[in-house]
Amino acid sequence: MGVVIGYDGSDHSMQALDWAMDEAELRKLPLTVCHSWQWPYGDGDQDGRDSLRRAAEHVLWHGADCARASSAGLHVRTDLYEGSTTMRLEELSADAGLLVVGSRGLGAMARAIIGSVAAHTAAHARCPVIVVRGRGALPRRSRPGPIVAGLANDDKSDAVLGFAFTEAAMRGLPLLVVHAWQQPPVAWGGMTFPALDPLAVQHAAENWLAQVLMPWREKQPKVTIKARTPESGAAQALTAVSDATLVVVGSPHGRFGSVTAAMLRHAPCPVAIVR
Numbered sequence: 472m473g474v475v476i477g478y479d480g481s482d483h484s485m486q487a488l489d490w491a492m493d494e495a496e497l498r499k500l501p502l503t504v505c506h507s508w509q510w511p512y513g514d515g516d517q518d519g520r521d522s523l524r525r526a527a528e529h530v531l532w533h534g535a536d537c538a539r540a541s542s543a544g545l546h547v548r549t550d551l552y553e554g555s556t557t558m559r560l561e562e563l564s565a566d567a568g569l570l571v572v573g574s575r576g577l578g579a580m581a582r583a584i585i586g587s588v589a590a591h592t593a594a595h596a597r598c599p600v601i602v603v604r605g606r607g608a609l610p611r612r613s614r615p616g617p618i619v620a621g622l623a624n625d626d627k628s629d630a631v632l633g634f635a636f637t638e639a640a641m642r643g644l645p646l647l648v649v650h651a652w653q654q655p656p657v658a659w660g661g662m663t664f665p666a667l668d669p670l671a672v673q674h675a676a677e678n679w680l681a682q683v684l685m686p687w688r689e690k691q692p693k694v695t696i697k698a699r700t701p702e703s704g705a706a707q708a709l710t711a712v713s714d715a716t717l718v719v720v721g722s723p724h725g726r727f728g729s730v731t732a733a734m735l736r737h738a739p740c741p742v743a744i745v746r
Contacts, residue, residue: 473500475550475567477560477588478534480506483573487603488534490741491571492542494601497641500568501546502538506531507556527551557591564596574604574735593735594727599634599745601717602735616714616740617647617697621705621730624650627721628683630745635719636691638743644716645695648684651708652676652700669702676700706733719743 476491478484488504495502508527510520531551538547552559564570572589589602620635622628632648639646654669677700684698701708706729709718715738722731722744734742 472503472563472566472568473546474498474569474571475503475505475560475563476534477556477570477572477592478504478506478531479556480530480533481573483603484534485537485573487571487573487601488538490601490603492538492545494569494571495545496542498568501548502542503548503550503563503567504531504534504538505550505552505559505563506534507552507554507559509554524553556588557595560588560592561595561597564592564598564600567598570596570598570600572600572602574602590735593731593744594722594725596744597724599743601741601743603741604735604738615642615644615716616712617645617716618642619709619712619715619718620646620648621709621718621720621734622648622650622680622683623705623721623730624679625721627723627746631719631721632683632687634743634745636687636694638717638719639694640691642716645697647697647699647712647715648680649699649701649705649708649712650676650680651703651705653702653704673700673702705730706737709734710737710739713739715740717741717743719745721745 474491474495476488478488491502506527508523510523528551531549535547535549560570570592572592574589593600593602618635618639620631622631635646652672654672680698680700688696717740718734718738720731720734724746731744
C-alpha cells in the first residue's frame with residue numbers, strides 16, 4: 472500500500488500530509504490519503520447521514536487534491552471509511568510501508584498534548600509510524616538538522632538504525648546516533664551510591680555503540696555518522712538535539728515506554744516509532 476496518511480483537514484494533518492508526500496516521493500511509493508467519519512446520533516435521518524458523508528468526501532478530496540497538485544508524478548489514492556479512525560489506520564498499517572499522522576504540537580500548551588488518534592496509532596500500528604509534530608514540521612527546511620536515532624541495548628536497535636539510515640541516505644543528511652547511559656545506583660544505610668565506576672560504564676556504552684554501528688558503516692558508507700553516549704536519561708539526551716529533522720526510536724507493539732512517550736510530547740521535530 473505504500474505510505475498512508477491519516478487526514479482530517481486540520482492544520483496539524485496538513486503538516487503531516489506535507490511529510491507523507493515527501494516520504495512517498497523519496498521512497499517511490501504510492502500515497503494513500505485516509506479520512507474516517509462517523510454518524511454520532513444512532514439511527515438518525517438519512518438526509519443527515521448523507522450530508523455528513525458528503526462533508527467527509529469533501530475533506531478527503533481536499534487532501535488528495537493538495538497532494539496531487541504539490542507532487543509531480545506521485546500516485547495518490549483515497550480511502551474513505553465510515554467508522555473509527557484509529558481502527559481504520561490500524562487496519563491499513565498491516566499492508567503499509569509507513570504510516571504518517573499529525574499531532575497537536577502547534578502552540579505552547581498544545582506541544583505537551585498528543586491527540587488520541589496519534590497516540591493509539593503510534594502504539595498499535597503494524598508498520599513504522601511518523602508522528603509529525605514540532606516547529607512547522609515541514610520536511611525540507613533551508614538548513615535541515617540531522618536524523619537522530621535513539622538506541623537502547625535491546626532487540627529494537629537494528630530496526631531503529633535501519634529506518635534512521637534510510638532516512639539519512641534519502642535526504643542526504645548526517646545521522647546522529649545517541650545511546651544514553653546512567654550509573655545504576657545501590658542503596659545502603661538509607662542512602663544511594665553509584666554501583667559502578669562511571670568511567671567503566673561510559674566505556675562499556677561506547678564500546679557497545681561502536682560494535683552496533685560497525686556493520687552499518689559498511690552498508691551505508693555515504694552517510695555521515697556521529698555517535699554520542701551522554702550520561703543522562705535517554706529522553707533528555709534526545710530532546711537536547713534542538714535542530715533534529717527527525718527522531719527515530721523503537722517501541723514494542725501495543726504500547727510505548729517512557730522514552731517514546733516523552734518524545735511524542737516534547738520532541739522538537741517529527742518522531743518515527745519503529746518496531
